[in-house]
Amino acid sequence: MVDRSLPLAESLSAAMPDLRGRLVSGQLLADVTWFRVGGPAEALFSPADEDDLAYFLARLPEDVPLYTIGLGSNLLVRDGGMPGVVIRLGKPFAGIEPLDGARIRVGAAAADKRLALAAEEAGIGGFAFYFGIPGAIGGALRMNAGALGTETCQRVVEVYGVDRTGAKRTFSNAEMGYSYRHSSAPADVVFTGALMAGEPRDKAAIREEMTAVAEHRETAQPIKSRTGGSTFKNPPGHSAWKLIDAAGCRGFRIGGAQVSEMHCNFLINVGDATGADIETLGEEVRRRVKASSGVSLEWEIKRIGVA
Numbered sequence: 406m407v408d409r410s411l412p413l414a415e416s417l418s419a420a421m422p423d424l425r426g427r428l429v430s431g432q433l434l435a436d437v438t439w440f441r442v443g444g445p446a447e448a449l450f451s452p453a454d455e456d457d458l459a460y461f462l463a464r465l466p467e468d469v470p471l472y473t474i475g476l477g478s479n480l481l482v483r484d485g486g487m488p489g490v491v492i493r494l495g496k497p498f499a500g501i502e503p504l505d506g507a508r509i510r511v512g513a514a515a516a517d518k519r520l521a522l523a524a525e526e527a528g529i530g531g532f533a534f535y536f537g538i539p540g541a542i543g544g545a546l547r548m549n550a551g552a553l554g555t556e557t558c559q560r561v562v563e564v565y566g567v568d569r570t571g572a573k574r575t576f577s578n579a580e581m582g583y584s585y586r587h588s589s590a591p592a593d594v595v596f597t598g599a600l601m602a603g604e605p606r607d608k609a610a611i612r613e614e615m616t617a618v619a620e621h622r623e624t625a626q627p628i629k630s631r632t633g634g635s636t637f638k639n640p641p642g643h644s645a646w647k648l649i650d651a652a653g654c655r656g657f658r659i660g661g662a663q664v665s666e667m668h669c670n671f672l673i674n675v676g677d678a679t680g681a682d683i684e685t686l687g688e689e690v691r692r693r694v695k696a697s698s699g700v701s702l703e704w705e706i707k708r709i710g711v712a
């Protein structure tokens with residue numbers, strides 16, 4: 406039984422004597438997201454391994470909100486923080502193991518960039534696009550992350566995870582229900598890893614591809630800024646950045662948040678932005694784009710938490 410009179414992390418710890426992972430109260434999410442904004446997580450859990458995660462989820466009361474974060478490169482966390490439990494996988498889930506048949510087993514906490522490097526080392530082609538995406542594999546599996554014509558769904562063989570009841574699950578590529586920057590796999594599943602496949606390829610050719618990816622990033626995107634990546638999805642038949650530019654929003658600023666001068670579909674925390682500044686700026690951009698072009702932009706960045 407969970408004692409509701411105690412702070413959440415304390416009451417969960419007391420109700421789960423065999424828990425081995427790290428469960429803390431009040432971790433500021435601004436410290437673990439790319440935008441560097443966002444209030445505290447009521448409780449943040451980093452499991453020791455998959456069994457520990459399953460133990461935790463099987464005992465977590467159904468009415469406690471649950472959200473999984475990766476490296477926070479696609480998240481805008483609001484200033485009031487996250488009620489309930491935030492799960493963040495760490496090192497125990499960061500393994501990368503090349504297998505025969507140009508396949509790779511990868512943990513959800515492995516950084517995309519590390520996967521690209523490991524594939525190069527193993528002479529496995531088809532992973533160079535990950536070199537420029539600043540998230541981890543769990544986020545890539547959920548967001549169907551992609552770049553330069555390749556998407557995560559083209560590499561996935563099967564995905565492993567634990568659902569809200571604590572059951573370990575395996576999803577085939579088809580069961581992940583992939584579409585543009587989206588998976589329709591149940592929202593409550595915490596992905597723990599995946600089996601992926603590429604094709605055998607010369608290491609020097611892979612290196613060349615990765616260098617091209619890095620050069621493209623540096624010239625086209627504000628990658629050294631505090632940002633959340635592409636803010637809005639490209640509407641069918643349109644480019645979000647062109648619509649934003651045409652609406653006169655390049656460089657537009659609210660509080661400490663600004664539309665990037667370099668790439669209009671990126672919003673930037675120029676130093677002291679709050680989550681509210683960034684969200685208000687995004688909503689104002691949507692309003693101006695709608696007024697100038699009639700097109701409704703849809704957020705690609707996930708906005709989470711309470712204001």
Ligand SMILES: Cc1cc2nc3c(=O)[nH]c(=O)nc-3n(C[C@H](O)[C@H](O)[C@H](O)COP(=O)(O)OP(=O)(O)OC[C@H]3O[C@@H](n4cnc5c(N)ncnc54)[C@H](O)[C@@H]3O)c2cc1C
Pocket residue numbers: 439472473474475476477478479480494513537538539540541542543544545546547548549550551552594595596597626627628632633634635707
């Ligand atoms: C400078 C910059 C450039 C970018 N360029 C690209 C790009 O070229 N292509 C592209 O696709 N994206 C790009 N992004 C966006 C982002 O990097 C990707 O969406 C990435 O896949 C998110 O991974 P993450 O670990 O940061 O996830 P987070 O941002 O932490 O979370 C994103 C979503 O994934 C879910 N999630 C994370 N981990 C798990 C897990 N283990 N189990 C279940 N759900 C999980 C979260 O709940 C959330 O819904 C860019 C971002 C930045 C800041």
